[in-house]
Amino acid sequence: MQNVERREEIARLAKSARRLGFSSTVDRNTLLVRISEGLQRDWPAISAANEADIAAAEADKLAPALIKRLRYDEIKHAETLAGVADVIALKDPVGATRAHRLLDDGLVLKQITVPIGVIGMIFEARPDALVQIVALAAKSGNGIILKGGSEAQRTNAALVASMQKSLQGCALGSEWLLLLESRSDVAEILEMDRYIDLLIPRGSNEFVRYIMENTHIPVLGHADGICHLYIDKEADLTQALRVAYDAKTQYPAACNAIETLLVHEAVAKDFLPALSERFAESVVLHGDAQTAAFIPCVPYKDGDWEHEYLDLELNIRIVASLREAIDHINRWGSSHTDAIISTDEQAIATFFAQVDSADVFANCSTRFADGFRFGLGAEVGISTQKIHARGPVGLEGLLSTKYLLAGSGQVVGDYSGPDAKAFKHIELDPKESPDA
Amino acid sequence: MQNVERREEIARLAKSARRLGFSSTVDRNTLLVRISEGLQRDWPAISAANEADIAAAEADKLAPALIKRLRYDEIKHAETLAGVADVIALKDPVGATRAHRLLDDGLVLKQITVPIGVIGMIFEARPDALVQIVALAAKSGNGIILKGGSEAQRTNAALVASMQKSLQGCALGSEWLLLLESRSDVAEILEMDRYIDLLIPRGSNEFVRYIMENTHIPVLGHADGICHLYIDKEADLTQALRVAYDAKTQYPAACNAIETLLVHEAVAKDFLPALSERFAESVVLHGDAQTAAFIPCVPYKDGDWEHEYLDLELNIRIVASLREAIDHINRWGSSHTDAIISTDEQAIATFFAQVDSADVFANCSTRFADGFRFGLGAEVGISTQKIHARGPVGLEGLLSTKYLLAGSGQVVGDYSGPDAKAFKHIELDPKESPDA
Numbered sequence: 094m095q096n097v098e099r100r101e102e103i104a105r106l107a108k109s110a111r112r113l114g115f116s117s118t119v120d121r122n123t124l125l126v127r128i129s130e131g132l133q134r135d136w137p138a139i140s141a142a143n144e145a146d147i148a149a150a151e152a153d154k155l156a157p158a159l160i161k162r163l164r165y166d167e168i169k170h171a172e173t174l175a176g177v178a179d180v181i182a183l184k185d186p187v188g189a190t191r192a193h194r195l196l197d198d199g200l201v202l203k204q205i206t207v208p209i210g211v212i213g214m215i216f217e218a219r220p221d222a223l224v225q226i227v228a229l230a231a232k233s234g235n236g237i238i239l240k241g242g243s244e245a246q247r248t249n250a251a252l253v254a255s256m257q258k259s260l261q262g263c264a265l266g267s268e269w270l271l272l273l274e275s276r277s278d279v280a281e282i283l284e285m286d287r288y289i290d291l292l293i294p295r296g297s298n299e300f301v302r303y304i305m306e307n308t309h310i311p312v313l314g315h316a317d318g319i320c321h322l323y324i325d326k327e328a329d330l331t332q333a334l335r336v337a338y339d340a341k342t343q344y345p346a347a348c349n350a351i352e353t354l355l356v357h358e359a360v361a362k363d364f365l366p367a368l369s370e371r372f373a374e375s376v377v378l379h380g381d382a383q384t385a386a387f388i389p390c391v392p393y394k395d396g397d398w399e400h401e402y403l404d405l406e407l408n409i410r411i412v413a414s415l416r417e418a419i420d421h422i423n424r425w426g427s428s429h430t431d432a433i434i435s436t437d438e439q440a441i442a443t444f445f446a447q448v449d450s451a452d453v454f455a456n457c458s459t460r461f462a463d464g465f466r467f468g469l470g471a472e473v474g475i476s477t478q479k480i481h482a483r484g485p486v487g488l489e490g491l492l493s494t495k496y497l498l499a500g501s502g503q504v505v506g507d508y509s510g511p512d513a514k515a516f517k518h519i520e521l522d523p524k525e526s527p528d529a
Numbered sequence: 530m531q532n533v534e535r536r537e538e539i540a541r542l543a544k545s546a547r548r549l550g551f552s553s554t555v556d557r558n559t560l561l562v563r564i565s566e567g568l569q570r571d572w573p574a575i576s577a578a579n580e581a582d583i584a585a586a587e588a589d590k591l592a593p594a595l596i597k598r599l600r601y602d603e604i605k606h607a608e609t610l611a612g613v614a615d616v617i618a619l620k621d622p623v624g625a626t627r628a629h630r631l632l633d634d635g636l637v638l639k640q641i642t643v644p645i646g647v648i649g650m651i652f653e654a655r656p657d658a659l660v661q662i663v664a665l666a667a668k669s670g671n672g673i674i675l676k677g678g679s680e681a682q683r684t685n686a687a688l689v690a691s692m693q694k695s696l697q698g699c700a701l702g703s704e705w706l707l708l709l710e711s712r713s714d715v716a717e718i719l720e721m722d723r724y725i726d727l728l729i730p731r732g733s734n735e736f737v738r739y740i741m742e743n744t745h746i747p748v749l750g751h752a753d754g755i756c757h758l759y760i761d762k763e764a765d766l767t768q769a770l771r772v773a774y775d776a777k778t779q780y781p782a783a784c785n786a787i788e789t790l791l792v793h794e795a796v797a798k799d800f801l802p803a804l805s806e807r808f809a810e811s812v813v814l815h816g817d818a819q820t821a822a823f824i825p826c827v828p829y830k831d832g833d834w835e836h837e838y839l840d841l842e843l844n845i846r847i848v849a850s851l852r853e854a855i856d857h858i859n860r861w862g863s864s865h866t867d868a869i870i871s872t873d874e875q876a877i878a879t880f881f882a883q884v885d886s887a888d889v890f891a892n893c894s895t896r897f898a899d900g901f902r903f904g905l906g907a908e909v910g911i912s913t914q915k916i917h918a919r920g921p922v923g924l925e926g927l928l929s930t931k932y933l934l935a936g937s938g939q940v941v942g943d944y945s946g947p948d949a950k951a952f953k954h955i956e957l958d959p960k961e962s963p964d965a
Contacts, residue, residue: 111859115882194904200893202903209915210885290915311747311916332938339940423547445933446551449646457636457936466944467638467932468630468954479645479726479929480747481917493915496903497881500893502768504775508902518904 102271103238103288107211109268110236114208116265118185124263125231129177131259132224132252136170142251143220150244162218163245173221180228183470186488187234190523197508197517199501206492208234213282213289215240215304217296220248226293227256227270229471233491236269238289240282242296246274283308291481291491293474298401313490315477317401317427318348320459323418323444325435326359332456333434334367339458340432341376346403348475349430349452349462353398353408355418361387361411368409376405383411398425415440419447426450428477430462451477451484538707539674539724543647545704546672550644552701554621560699561667565613567695568660568688572606578687579656586680598654599681609657616664619906622924623670626959633944633953635937642928644670649718649725651676651740653732656684662729663692663706665907669927672705674725676718678732682710719744727917727927729910734837749926751913753837753863754784756895759854759880761871762795768892769870770803775894776868777812782839784911785866785888785898789834789844791854797823797847804845812841819847834861851876855883862886864913866898887913887920 113121132139143165150160165173192204212235214226223239230237241249253272260267273282282289286309293313294304302316322340324333340351356364361383369388372378379397380390390409397408398421412418422431432454433444441455452462462485464472469487476482482490508514549557568575579601586596601609628640648671650662659675666673677685689708696703709718718725722745729749730740738752758776760769776787792800797819805824808814815833816826826845833844834857848854858867868890869880877891888898898921900908905923912918918926944950 111883111885114885196897196902196904200897204920306745309742309745329938336938336940339942343940343942343945441935447547449547449550450931452932452934454934455936457934457939458941460941461632461636461934461936461939462932466632466941466952468632468952483929484640484932493919495886496888496898496920498888498890498893498897499877500891500897502765502772503893503897504772504779505894505896505902506775506779509779516902516904 103285105268106236106238106271107288109266110208110211110234113231113236113265113269114187114210114234116234118187120265121185121231121234122181124260124265125177125181125228127259127263128227128231128256129174129181131255132170132174132177135251135255135258136167139165139170139248139251139255140167142247146245146247149247153244155244159218159244163220163248165220165248169221173224176221176225177228180225180232180471183232183488186232186492191494193521193523195517195519195521196498197503197514200503201499201521203497203499204494205497206489207495209491209493210290211236211238211288212491213238213240213285213292213310215279215282215292215294215296217242217300218245219295220245220252222295223249223252226473229473229488229491230270232471233488235491236271238271238273238282238285240273240279279304280307283310286310290493295474311481312478313476313482313486314474315348315427315429317477318350318429318475319353319399319401319425319427320349320351320429320462321353321355321418321422321426321431322351322459323355323412323415323422323431323433324357324360324364325415325418325433325437325440326357327437327440328357328360328364328434329436330360330364330367333364334371336432336434336456336458337368338371340460341372341407342405343458343460345405347460349459350403351407351432351459352401353410353421353425355410355412355421356384357415357418358383358411358413365409372407376407378407378409380409381411384409401427415443419444423447423449429475430454430459432457432459451475539721541704542672542674542707543724545702546644546647546670549667549672549701549705550623550646550670552670554623556701557621557667557670558617560696560701561613561617561664563695563699564663564667564692565610565617567691568606568610568613571687571691571694572603575601575606575684575687575691576603578683582681582683585683589680591680595654595680599656599684601656601684605657609660612657612661613664616661616668616907619668619924622668622928627930629957629959631953631955631957632934633939633950636939637935637957639933639935640930641933642925643931645927645929646726647672647674647724648927649674649676649721649728649746651715651718651728651730651732653678653736654681655731656681656688658731659685659688662909665909665924665927666706668907669924671927672707674707674709674718674721676709676715715740716743719746722746726929731910747917748914749912749918749922750910751784751863751865753913754786754865754911755789755835755837755861755863756785756787756865756898757789757791757854757858757862757867758787758895759791759848759851759858759867759869760793760796760800761851761854761869761873761876762793763873763876764793764796764800764870765872766796766800766803769800770807772868772870772892772894773804774807776896777808777843778841779894779896781841783896785895786839787843787868787895788837789846789857789861791846791848791857792820793851793854794819794847794849801845808843812843814843814845816845817847820845837863851879855880859883859885865911866890866895868893868895887911 430452464485801823866888900921
């Protein structure tokens, strides 16, 4: 914390977030409706700010990919607001009963969902990500501290100014939402471990890895997406080819696109030439020595197995067994998403049990690893960590829980010692519980 | 990581833990039975080791409380083995279906529980804690790295040597269990963030706080337990007195014992003299100026509100309203366990909603905050953090999840673009799902 002013600002934010946390579903949805209406009304100012950011980025000769992500035009704005409408329509995730148990007569325990508290989001470019995370935070009753990249500072400031204006006069206030000025250092947010309960970084792999390695705050996300597709010896090769093509080419820059194809040696002779033909025009194939015996490919070099191309390039390795495939994935993968193509139920079961990844698939594309496709309603991110939430994470990733115990004068002394009363521990139906 | 040998040892541990992770319920229970039988058989060696530790601790003039926690006698051993038997009897926590959803025809998503991977436990004294955590780790399919205090090194080594002997010849091997030598530094385990998924520290507040502040590994636990009891203006004062006495005196060294009593000013005149009479003999009362107007007490001094006595001492503060009580708790508490005594349902509902603690109770003692009393079967620890698990944590705190998606050749290309197929997203009954 640099100074007293910032500390006070954060203290107000935490307090405001707490108020948001126990507000009603209607109040939080109303607040989102106001934000959305405000963003529509303020489109001219937002658009002008974005054009200024784009012009500055072009003058600074930033990478075209970055400028593309920075662009926030009318179509993007409409999509973003449609996304906010979707979030408004979602069921309230707060206050759901997770457990409900009679400990003894007149002593009832309930575990309910509550907001985590304060979310920190650090992101590069993409102003739409700002709007999305604010919507998810408000819906789930969390305060939010945003830190955007300097390339998008005008757009981000215009978006947040519009939101703050919409929140004026709202009973829930506007202090739960804070945009750190772009001149402040990323290091500042990384050190806010007393105030931020969860960090969500959005940006390049290097960016996310830097965040993960430089903070004590829990991070929801993933750095690498080194995904695999394994073609088993018992596989429908037509299906295998179709899935492999989709998993590599449907959107190669996505984290859930495959980087390495593992092929059982028994089907390599039939499968690889067909693959080579299908991929030849569009995908650069890197292969080990055995692969090179079947098809033309760039020879494998050290480091390829752990390289995320994020582009139309693919490693191929021939394996002697399912075991070798699983070992390769657990050794070289990033525990993101890995799939098997097989008609052998036993091989699928082994793959499901032994591949240690957030998402393990059979006979479909790795590209299905996504919160919307999974039916989670919204996607907060995809986590490859094992703590808190793993795989595509919906709103529940922004929640914690709280135990409520309602008694009628019970003391622990009565349940201790030689004449101890026994607990009943009877499970009650969560659905039948009245709201606490 | 200090050296190549240790790196290889940890790599073997991770591999062995993975094998444990997908082993059957029967295999993991068998392994616990063997460990338990071995510990019974090896009692003479364990006992001799503990006597040597105790003798050394006495010669070194360690604190009597520490020597007490270090003592591992026949009674403690029997209790510990009974605890292992309880863990064996628990339902297998691994492989439970958390979500089950039809994404589209022939494309079924399942989220199942899996072990976290490798647990690190750092503990002071208490050899029984070692046995307990090994049992919980094995039951939940996790590898475990243990780091005990030097005061218990002989006992810990004897316990682990017995376990390792029992695991010889077991198909699951013994490499998933590792005791770091006592001469190795705690710093070593704190730096193992590439290998350890979750750290569980057991020891003094200072010890736990040190661990939390010096590692990037997620920590399950709590440092302080600054718990409160608030006596509302609408309260059964006989009940209030009984609960207050239990919450302070039933086991004052426990983290869930209260440190501060908040009393509504409307009942102070009736309640405080009765409290003073009941507590006078045994508890030192610290009070603010208003309290001192009613009863004799040690005058409040700065820092008292955030001090955990862990002893027969209690702060008393008079508050003007429920709001002031809630603000005090959220400001000065440690988000552990806080309770209200009230007959006013609205006051209870407000307290439940607005107190931001892991456990919020009404009309019962804070001492109920405990995994066994909550009916969790086993207690891994009590967490005051909001990530992963909060409050008393059972075996589920040692679990993560994995998504399994079983398809029949689906590709994402068919669900994209202008002619995109729609997802069905139909919830299926988790109970009806065949095991994956």
